[in-house]
Structures are given as structure tokens and as C-alpha cells.
Amino acid sequence: xxxxxxxxxxxxxxxxxxxxxxxxxxxxFLSRRGRRVPWLLASLTVxxxxxxxxxxxxxxxxxxxxxxxxxxxVLDRAFVVTLLWNTVRLALLVTAACAVIGxxxxxxxxxxxxxxxxxxxxxxxxxxxxxxxVLSWAWSSVFPSVQGYFGAALVMVLHLYPLxxxxxxxxxxxxxxxxxxAARSLGLSRLAVWxxxxxxxxxxxxxxxxxxxCLSLMAYYxxxxxxxxxxxxTAIFGELQIQFNPAGASALSLVLVVLSVLVLGxxxxxxxxxxxxxPGSMAQRAQQPVPLSRRTRLPALxxxxxxxxxxxxxxxAIVCYWMAVGVSSTLPAAVSLGAAIGSTALYSALGALASTxxxxxxxxxxxxxxGRWSRAMERSTFITQAIPGVVIGLALVFLASRYLGxxxxxxxxxxxxxxxMFFPLGLVAVTASVLRASxxxxxxxxxxxxxxxxxxxxxxxxxxxxxxxxxxxxVFLSAATELTATLxxxxxxxxxxxxxxxxxxxxxxxxxxxxxxxxxxxxxxxxPAYLLGxxxxxxxxxxxxxxxxxxxMS
Amino acid sequence: xxxxxxxxxxxKLRWLVISAGAVISASLLAACGGxxxxxxxxxxxxxxxxxxxxxxxxxxxxxxxxxxxAFEKQTGIHVxxxxxDGIVLADxxxxxxxxxxxxxxxxxxxxxxxxxxxxHLLETLPAAITSQTPAxxxxxxxNWVGISVRVSALAYNPSLISASQLPASIxxxxxxxxxxxxxxxxxxxxxxxxxxxxxxxxxxQAALNWLRGLKANAAADADIETVVAAVxxxxxxxxxxxxxxxxxxxxxxxxxNTHSKVYYFPDKNVGGIENISGAAVLASSSxxxxxxxxxxxxxxxxxxxxxxxxxxxEYPVRPGVAPNxxxxxxxxxxxxxxxxxxxxxxxxxxxxxxxxxxx
Numbered sequence: 001x002x003x004x005x006x007x008x009x010x011x012x013x014x015x016x017x018x019x020x021x022x023x024x025x026x027x028x029f030l031s032r033r034g035r036r037v038p039w040l041l042a043s044l045t046v047x048x049x050x051x052x053x054x055x056x057x058x059x060x061x062x063x064x065x066x067x068x069x070x071x072x073x074v075l076d077r078a079f080v081v082t083l084l085w086n087t088v089r090l091a092l093l094v095t096a097a098c099a100v101i102g103x104x105x106x107x108x109x110x111x112x113x114x115x116x117x118x119x120x121x122x123x124x125x126x127x128x129x130x131x132x133x134v135l136s137w138a139w140s141s142v143f144p145s146v147q148g149y150f151g152a153a154l155v156m157v158l159h160l161y162p163l164x165x166x167x168x169x170x171x172x173x174x175x176x177x178x179x180x181x182a183a184r185s186l187g188l189s190r191l192a193v194w195x196x197x198x199x200x201x202x203x204x205x206x207x208x209x210x211x212x213x214c215l216s217l218m219a220y221y222x223x224x225x226x227x228x229x230x231x232x233x234t235a236i237f238g239e240l241q242i243q244f245n246p247a248g249a250s251a252l253s254l255v256l257v258v259l260s261v262l263v264l265g266x267x268x269x270x271x272x273x274x275x276x277x278x279p280g281s282m283a284q285r286a287q288q289p290v291p292l293s294r295r296t297r298l299p300a301l302x303x304x305x306x307x308x309x310x311x312x313x314x315x316x317a318i319v320c321y322w323m324a325v326g327v328s329s330t331l332p333a334a335v336s337l338g339a340a341i342g343s344t345a346l347y348s349a350l351g352a353l354a355s356t357x358x359x360x361x362x363x364x365x366x367x368x369x370x371g372r373w374s375r376a377m378e379r380s381t382f383i384t385q386a387i388p389g390v391v392i393g394l395a396l397v398f399l400a401s402r403y404l405g406x407x408x409x410x411x412x413x414x415x416x417x418x419x420x421m422f423f424p425l426g427l428v429a430v431t432a433s434v435l436r437a438s439x440x441x442x443x444x445x446x447x448x449x450x451x452x453x454x455x456x457x458x459x460x461x462x463x464x465x466x467x468x469x470x471x472x473x474x475v476f477l478s479a480a481t482e483l484t485a486t487l488x489x490x491x492x493x494x495x496x497x498x499x500x501x502x503x504x505x506x507x508x509x510x511x512x513x514x515x516x517x518x519x520x521x522x523x524x525x526x527x528p529a530y531l532l533g534x535x536x537x538x539x540x541x542x543x544x545x546x547x548x549x550x551x552x553m554s
Numbered sequence: 555x556x557x558x559x560x561x562x563x564x565x566k567l568r569w570l571v572i573s574a575g576a577v578i579s580a581s582l583l584a585a586c587g588g589x590x591x592x593x594x595x596x597x598x599x600x601x602x603x604x605x606x607x608x609x610x611x612x613x614x615x616x617x618x619x620x621x622x623x624a625f626e627k628q629t630g631i632h633v634x635x636x637x638x639d640g641i642v643l644a645d646x647x648x649x650x651x652x653x654x655x656x657x658x659x660x661x662x663x664x665x666x667x668x669x670x671x672x673x674h675l676l677e678t679l680p681a682a683i684t685s686q687t688p689a690x691x692x693x694x695x696x697n698w699v700g701i702s703v704r705v706s707a708l709a710y711n712p713s714l715i716s717a718s719q720l721p722a723s724i725x726x727x728x729x730x731x732x733x734x735x736x737x738x739x740x741x742x743x744x745x746x747x748x749x750x751x752x753x754x755x756x757x758x759q760a761a762l763n764w765l766r767g768l769k770a771n772a773a774a775d776a777d778i779e780t781v782v783a784a785v786x787x788x789x790x791x792x793x794x795x796x797x798x799x800x801x802x803x804x805x806x807x808x809x810x811n812t813h814s815k816v817y818y819f820p821d822k823n824v825g826g827i828e829n830i831s832g833a834a835v836l837a838s839s840s841x842x843x844x845x846x847x848x849x850x851x852x853x854x855x856x857x858x859x860x861x862x863x864x865x866x867x868e869y870p871v872r873p874g875v876a877p878n879x880x881x882x883x884x885x886x887x888x889x890x891x892x893x894x895x896x897x898x899x900x901x902x903x904x905x906x907x908x909x910x911x912x913x
Contacts, residue, residue: 079911144789225776238741238913241641244669244901246649390642394649401650409655488646492608492636492655503615503637 041369044361049377052358052420055395056257056384059250062398066247074239074248075255083252087231087259090149091214094156098213099206101157102164103199105307108300110172111198112290115297120304121169122530127311128162129525131481131498133222134518135159135311137505138318140226152229156217158311163216164209167428171202177287190290208428211267215260215385215424221484232256233388246394253391260386264379316522322515341520344496347411347486348479351418355426356471358419360464363431368439378431382424392421393485414489418479425478426471433467473528480525497521604630607844610647612640612661613831617866624860625851631844641666641743647675652838657845660833660852663747664700665900667832671697672899677835677842679849686853687871691830694895698834701852702861702868704796705889706748706827708817709782714791720817724752724794724825725760728767736772737781737790740912744778744796747829749903754896755824758906765910774912779803786814796829797887801867801880818887826889827897831868 063071074080108114109121127135136155139146146154175198183193199206221233232252239248292300366378384392396417400408407413437460445455483498490499497517504514611618615637622633636643640661647654647670659676661667670676676697684692684699691700710720715735721727727736739745753761773790775781781793782803800816819825833852835845851857858870862877869877869884877884907913 073905077908079908079913144784144787228774228776234741235913240645241639241741241743244641244644244648244666244899245904246645394645397646398649401653401655405653408650408653487638487642492634499637 041361041365045365045374045377048358048362049381052381052384052423055392055399055417055420056387058395058399059253059387059391060257062247062395063250063254066250070247071251074245074251079235080252080255083230083232083235084255086149086229087218090152090156090229090231091217091263093149093153094160094217095210095214097153097157098161098164099210101161101307102209103168103202103206105161105304106165106168106172107194107198108304110169111287112292112300113297114292114300114304120308123308123312124165124304125162126522126526126529127158127308128160129477129481129529130159130312130315130522131222131483131501131518132156132159132220133226133483133505134319134501134521135315136223136226138315142318147227148229151227152224155223155227156220158307159223160213160216161307161311163212164206167205167209168202171205172198173287175201175287207267207270211263211382212385212425212428214263215382218256218259218386219388221388221390232259236388236391240390240394249391249394253387256386256388257383260383263386264382268379316519319515319518319522322512323519337516337520340495340497340500340517341524343490343494344480344498344521345524347414347418347490347496348476350411350415351422351479352426352472352475354415354419355423355475356430356468359423359427359430359471360434360468363427363434367431367434378427381427384420385424389417389421389482389485390488392417393488396485397488409489409491411491414486414491417485417489418475418482421482421485422475422478425474429471429474430464430467433464433470437463469531473531476528477525481521497524604632605841605844606632606634607657607839607841607848608634608636608655609658609660609848610636610638610643610656612638612643612666614866617861617864618660620860620864621852621857624856625848628851628856629844629847631847633848639743644670647836648673651675654836654838656836657839657841658833658835658848660701660831662704662829662831663743664698664830664832664894664897665747665750666743667693667698667834668894668897669899669901670834671695675837677837677839679835680846683846683850683853686850688873690893691828691832691871692894693832693834694893698832699849699853700830700832700871701858702831702866702870703884704744704798704829704831704868705818705884705887706744706825706829707795707797707800707819708792708825709785709795709800709814710792710817711785711788711790711814713813714788717815717817720792721825722820723823724748724819725756725764727771727792727794728764730771732792733771735791736768737775737784737793738768738772739775739778739781739794740768740907742777743900744829745794746900746903746907747897748794748825748827749906750898750900751824751827751890751892751896753902753906754892754898755890758902762906762910765906765912769910769912782814786812788813792817794825797881798867801878802865805865818882819890820888822888822890824890824892826887827892828889830871830894 105124109117109124114120132155135158139151139155145151179201180193180197183197184190188196218231219233220231221237224231224234225237232255236249236252239245239252362378362381365374396413397408400413404413441463442455442459445459446452450458481498483502486496487499487502490496495503497520501514501517501521504517609618609622618635618637622635626632636656638646640663643659643661644666647656647659650656652675654675659667659670667676671693676693678696679693679699681696684696687700691703692698708720710717721732726732749761749765752764756764773784775784775793778793778795778799781790782795782799784790785793786803786807795816797816797818800814803814804812833849835842835849839845853872855872855875858872858875861868862870862875867878867881869881904913
């Protein structure tokens with residue numbers, strides 16, 4: 001029976017068509033070890049990646065068209081060296097601090113008997129949804145001394161450490177306790193075991209988290225402006241705001257592109273050198289939580305509480321304070337709070353949905369058909385993560401107003417911009433679950449006589465569902481708090497929570513009027529943040545998602 | 555045991571899928587409200603058949619909203635308002651070129667209007683509009699009209715510096731004795747025109763030396779709101795501002811918490827220039843008649859009175875409309891005489907700021 005079925009299945013899957021579609025050299029290029037890449041998946045991926053990178057291409061074209069003679073003065077000045085130094089040293093400090101804080105916090109909530117660790121593990125994620133400009137605004141309005149290098153580093157660490165914390169909890173959960181026990185039995189101290197086995201096992205995940213921190217950091221603007229710290233992104237705004245120089249902004253963006261390619265390359269090199277044997281995913285045993293002694297429990301608890309307090313409690317308290325005492329009620333809102341919540345939810349949800357769906361083919365190709373080419377396709381989408389929203393926004397303004405007039409300032413274009421900017425975050429989560437969903441299960445489904453579409457619906461989709469949900473939440477959170485591209489692309493007359501917050505907090509000194517919008521942003525994002533936590537930090541045994549994050553990032 | 559953990563995982567999975575579905579549907583439900591608000595705001599019906607225009611506004615949102623609603627009531631023309639930083643909106647118009655959906659551009663400073671004029675993106679306004687306001691506050695080529703004026707000034711903290719020690723000229727702030735006492739916002743779009751004024755009055759080299767002195771002396775803040783707040787808190791003795799920032803801070807904090815004062819440069823020193831907020835009709839507008847009606851309304855007695863009564867603390871340009879009574883009359887402030895042409899389009903000023911290492 002099965003023997004008869006197999007060719008039919010192949011025909012249904014459309015495989016024999018390959019030879020006709022791709023020219024031979026391309027086919028060789030696309031395939032590795034003779035395994036052919038399904039043409040539909042490959043062409044979909046090419047289209048998606050091309051679409052995602054199109055604003056980036058436009059930035060490059062605009063810079064090149066302007067010509068070196070005009071761009072060089074922007075790049076060839078002492079100030080650019082300052083910017084480079086500021087951006088690099090901030091990226092180093094913040095990435096390192098996030099790595100340490102995220103790893104230790106993940107270890108404490110995941111592998112020890114820390115009191116209340118379930119509650120902490122949710123609270124530790126939520127700071128990701130406190131928009132950077134709300135965080136910096138909270139700090140700088142209370143402590144004017146929080147500014148410059150250390151101020152910027154403080155705010156960025158408090159905002160970004162969940163990008164390391166989240167995947168690290170999953171990695172610790174998925175780790176094989178056997179190696180740790182073996183190391184202990186060979187006489188290594190607990191600290192040595194932690195550093196040399198536990199953290200080392202999760203090294204690839206740690207690098208992946210650091211990559212996200214490092215790239216995201218480069219694109220931030222609002223917080224640095226508030227804290228008087230100049231980076232490439234603030235300089236790009238300077239070019240746009242006082243120079244009327246979109247080409248200059250493009251030139252500076254090119255430096256960011258180069259920087260992010262270097263970061264991506266560095267991460268790849270690091271990872272490949274440090275590749276470790278992965279433990280077999282079938283034979284894992286439950287881990288015994290490490291008991292915290294009376295001496296260590298208190299400092300551990302205090303540390304976690306301090307982190308949550310600074311990253312979440314403090315900004316929330318300030319927002320509440322301004323809501324209570326603010327006197328700026330003289331200013332009428334352009335739209336009601338409800339309408340702002342509605343439009344924010346709509347655009348962010350659609351952006352999240354689109355990113356998740358588009359991430360699926362890219363993740364499938366990268367996971368099921370690994371190779372230099374598919375990996376390069378996948379990684380190239382990360383570059384956009386480092387480009388400021390205003391640059392992406394202006395590129396889309398140019399493109400849409402001139403060539404796609406019907407799309408310009410439409411909700412669709414705004415949704416597309418969210419997809420372009422936050423795709424990598426969704427991709428990380430989808431890739432994780434694709435790697436975990438073994439193709440063997442699908443093959444079994446087909447062997448049992450189900451049609452391919454039925455297999456996809458009843459086997460693949462349920463396997464991928466948690467990852468898709470996580471991707472949705474990840475993108476939703478980022479889109480709901482996005483400001484600069486939204487200002488450029490939002491349909492005229494519509495206000496989102498972020499634009500209405502900006503109208504009050506940036507244009508005037510109206511903290512009181514701005515506060516409810518910040519509060520709504522935090523509250524609205526808390527639900528997806530909780531779901532995201534559920535995905536990365538599953539409590540009920542080793543879920544399909546947890547361990548695979550490690551594989552996704554390695 | 556294996557099967558129970560599997561069940562648990564399956565339950566978890568189902569729960570996740572259900573909750574993800576719930577989030578999606580909740581967002582989509584909530585979206586209906588947002589979408590309908592969006593369409594009603596951008597819809598072309600606009601009441602009594604007067605048509606719809608699109609306004610790109612860099613002016614204070616509350617002032618814009620008040621004027622727009624009075625205009626809609628009077629004419630039945632619906633106005634779609636797009637709010638952003640005035641200069642970012644100018645960037646947006648530059649990117650859009652002749653495809654801009656905007657009909658009217660309203661901004662806080664003249665340089666961006668001068669730039670858009672040079673790029674031939676603004677329509678020439680009828681004399682019936684430009685004749686309503688003093689010629690010195692309008693585009694020399696008739697492409698835009700001034701609607702309000704602010705004056706650059708110093709905020710100072712009397713507990714740190716006495717009034718008699720304040721500088722007679724803005725150039726003095728570059729002297730070594732001011733080191734550590736000054737706050738500026740070099741990237742604020744309200745500071746750059748001041749640099750243009752210093753270039754126009756004293757020449758390129760003197761302006762560069764002045765900026766280098768400021769670089770050594772001054773704390774560089776992100777925006778003038780920060781400067782005026784820093785002076786009020788006593789972090790800096792003086793700060794370069796536009797007068798209306800101080801009044802707005804005073805209104806926000808109340809007189810009891812205002813520990814700073816505003817100082818105008820004497821003898822028409824270039825430190826006290828008029829910054830003109832203006833409006834224009836875009837050359838690419840397909841609703842020019844309605845757009846001109848709106849610009850004409852901006853300089854009418856009615857809109858100018860709304861502007862004077864509001865809390866933005868700008869001087870209305872229309873002769874005969876008195877400014878907010880808290881403001882020092884413009885005749886006493888005695889600002890520098892400098893034409894909008896002299897102020898230019900910010901670009902030379904911005905590159906000088908770069909040369910001096912301030913941006």
C-alpha cells in the first residue's frame with residue numbers, strides 16, 4: 001500500500017515540477033547535498049525577503065543617487081566618530097549587561113527554588129512593553145541626573161533585557177541535567193558547573209538574544225533624545241529635522257546597515273566556532289531545582305524584585321502619579337482614548353498577523369532546508385531591525401506616494417511597515433516551533449493515508465500553533481508602541497496611543513494629559529506579554545516550544 | 555506519567571491557541587471602533603457638502619484643533635489634520651513631491667516654508683490673503699502668509715544670576731565667563747533660526763566662533779522644553795529659548811513653582827528675533843479654493859482671536875488683535891529687525907552647527 005502511495009504523494013506535493021522551473025546552476029545553488037528545495041517555498045521566501053528589504057533598498061538607492069560629493073560631508077566629520085563610539089560603546093555595555101541580567105534572572109526563575117518564581121517569571125517579561133520613551137520620560141522627569149551614557153545604558157538595559165531573559169528561560173528548561181550531574185560528580189564546584197555546563201549549553205541562545213538586543217538598540221530614538229545621548233539614530237533625526245536632508249539621513253543609515261551586517265557576521269562566526277553537541281531531545285529527564293540556601297535566597301529575591309521594580313514598577317508608578325496630579329486637562333484630545341486603543345489594536349494585530357504568516361515560509365525554508373543560501377535569506381531580514389522607524393517610514397512615503405498612490409496613508413501601508421520593521425522578532429518564534437515540529441510526524445500522517453493538506457491542517461498546524469501565537473504577540477507588542485514610522489504613515493486624522501502620547505509629552509510639557517495613553521499602552525500590551533511568557537516559559541513540563549528555541553537560535 | 559504530561563502539554567497548547575484566537579478577535583473587534591473613527595475622520599462627506607481638505611500641521615495640536623473646528627463650523631469644509639513635527643512634515647512633503655495629499659501646510663517657523671518655496675512646492679497666495687497681515691511677516695514672494703510670532707529670549711534663574719548680570723548680546727554667551735551656566739537645544743527647530751540670524755547679522759566666521767564658544771560653555775539639551783525646565787529647576791543659570799516656552803511652563807507649573815524669569819535682549823540685539831509661524835497652500839493641491847479659504851481664515855480676526863486667547867502664548871500677526879494679556883507687548887520687547895529672507899532656510903545654519911560639533 002505505502003509503496004503505491006508514495007509517488008502519488010510526491011506528485012501532489014508538486015516536487016517533479018522543479019526541474020522545469022529552475023535553471024540548473026540555480027538549482028545547484030539552491031540545493032545542498034542534492035536535496036531539492038521546493039520551488040513554491042523558495043520563490044515565496046525570495047518574494048517575502050525582497051518585499052521586506054525593499055525600503056532598505058530604497059534607502060541605499062536614495063543615498064547613491066545623491067552622490068558621494070554630497071554624502072561625504074555628512075560622513076566625514078569628527079561628529080560621526082563620536083556617533084560611532086557612542087553607538088558601539090552603548091551596544092557593548094547594554095548587550096553585556098542584558099546578557100548577565102537576563103541569564104541570571106532566567107536561571108533564578110527557572111532552575112532554583114526562588115520563592116514566587118511563577119509570578120516573577122511573568123513580571124520579568126512585562127518591561128518589554130513599557131515603551132522606551134515612556135521609560136526614559138519617567139526616569140528623566142524624576143531624576144534629571146539620569147542622562148548621557150550611563151542614563152541611556154540604564155534605560156536600555158531595563159527595556160531590553162527580556163529579549164535575553166525570554167529565550168534563556170526556555171534554554172535552561174530544555175537543558176539536559178545529565179551533563180550537570182556528571183560535572184558535579186567529577187568534583188566541579190557549583191559555580192563552575194553553572195558557568196561551564198549550564199550557561200555554555202545555552203550559549204547559542206544567549207548569542208541569539210544578544211543579537212536581538214544589539215540590533216534593536218541601534219534603532220531606538222525617543223529614549224536617547226530624552227536622555228541627551230547622541231547615537232546614529234538621533235543624528236539621523238537631526239539630519240531630517242534641521243537639515244531637510246533625507247539623503248544625509250540615508251547616508252547615516254548606511255552606516256547602521258554596515259554595523260548590523262558586522263554584528264550579524266560576528267554572531268555567526270562566534271556561534272559556529274562555539275558549536276556544541278546538542279543533547280538528544282527525546283531522552284531528557286526532569287530537572288531538580290537547585291535549592292537556594294537561607295544565605296542566598298534573600299539576595300536573589302532582592303535582586304529580582306529590584307529589577308522588576310526599576311523596569312516595571314517605577315515607570316508604572318510615575319504614569320499613575322502623573323494621571324493623579326497632572327494639570328494639563330486644558331488640552332482637548334484629538335480622539336478619544338477608546339478610539340486610540342481601537343486603532344492601535346487593529347494596526348498592531350494586523351501587522352502581527354502578517355509578520356507571523358510571512359515568517360512561516362521563511363522559517364520553513366531555513367529549518368527544513370538548511371544551507372548557506374537559505375540561512376542568508378533568513379538572516380538578511382534582521383538588518384531592518386537596526387534601522388530607525390523614521391528612515392523606513394520616509395522610504396515608504398517616497399515609494400507609496402509616487403508609485404502606489406492608492407496605498408499611501410492607508411491602514412494597509414502602516415500594517416506593511418510594521419511587518420517590515422518587526423518581522424525578525426516573529427521569525428525567531430516561528431523558526432523555533434518549526435524546528436521542533438519534526439517532519440517525521442508529517443510523513444507518518446501521509447503514510448497513514450491523509451492528503452497533504454489534511455496533514456498540514458491536522459498535524460503541522462497544531463505543532464506550530466504555539467510558535468505562531470508567540471510570534472504574533474512579539475510583533476504586536478513592538479508595533480503597539482512604535483512611534484516614528486506611525487507618525488509618518490498613519491492615515492490622516494487617525495491617532496494611535498503612541499502618537500497621542502507623543503502629541504502631549506513631546507510637543508508640550510503636558511505629562512498629565514499624556515499619562516493615560518501611556519497607561520493604556522502598558523495595560524493593552526500586558527496580555528500579549530503574558531502569552532509570550534507562556535510560550536517561552538512553559539510550566540507544564542517540556543513543551544514543544546521551549547527546547548526548540550535553542551535550536552532556532554543556533 | 556508520560557501520557558499525563560502529554561495531556562498537560564496538549565491542554566496548554568489548546569489554551570494557547572484559544573487565547574491567541576481571543577487576542578486576535580478582541581483586537582479586530584476593538585478595531586471596528588478605531589476603523590469607524592478613522593473613516594469618519596477621513597471620510598469625504600464632511601457635513602454640509604463643503605468638501606474636504608487635508609492639513610499638515612506642525613503647530614500646537616490644541617491650537618490647530620480650536621481653529622479647525624471654528625473653520626468647519628463657519629464654512630462646512632471638513633479638515634483632515636495630520637500632526638507631526640513641522641520639519642518632519644516638510645521632509646514628508648519633499649518625499650511626496652507633486653503627489654502630496656496635503657492641501658495646506660501650517661508650521662511654526664518660516665525656514666521650512668522658505669525651503670518648500672525654493673522647491674516650487676507652494677502655490678502663490680492671492681493678495682486678498684497676504685494683504686491681511688504685515689508684509690514683513692509674509693513670504694516675500696507671496697507663497698505663504700504669517701499667522702503668529704514668537705520672540706527668542708533668555709530664561710534665567712534669579713537665584714543663580716541677577717538681572718543686571720544678564721548679557722546685552724547673545725554673542726556674549728560664548729565668552730569663557732559663561733562656562734557651565736548656559737543651556738541650549740541645538741537640535742530644536744526653534745534654535746536653528748537663531749543661528750541663521752547670527753550668520754545674517756555678523757557673518758559666517760563670527761557665527762562659527764560663537765557656536766564653538768557655546769559648545770564649550772553650554773549644556774546641550776534635546777529640546778527647548780528641557781532647557782526652560784532645567785533653568786527653572788536651577789540646573790542652569792540661563793537658557794536660550796523662545797518666550798512662549800517660559801509662559802507655557804509657568805502655566806503648567808503654576809506661579810508658585812515658577813522659579814525663573816524671561817529676559818529679552820535689549821537694543822534690537824539679534825538674540826531677540828521674531829520666529830514666524832506661517833501657512834501655505836500646496837502647488838499640488840487639488841482643492842485649492844477650499845485650501846485658500848482655510849489659509850484666509852487663519853489670518854481672519856476670528857482665528858487670530860482664538861490664537862490670542864489660547865494658551866500657546868504667541869503674538870497674533872493681524873493688526874488690531876491684542877495678544878494674551880500676560881505677554882509683554884511686542885513694542886516693548888522690541889525684537890531685532892530681520893527679514894524672513896535674512897533668516898533663510900536653516901540649511902547654512904545647520905551645516906554651521908555641524909561644523910561647530912553641536913549636532
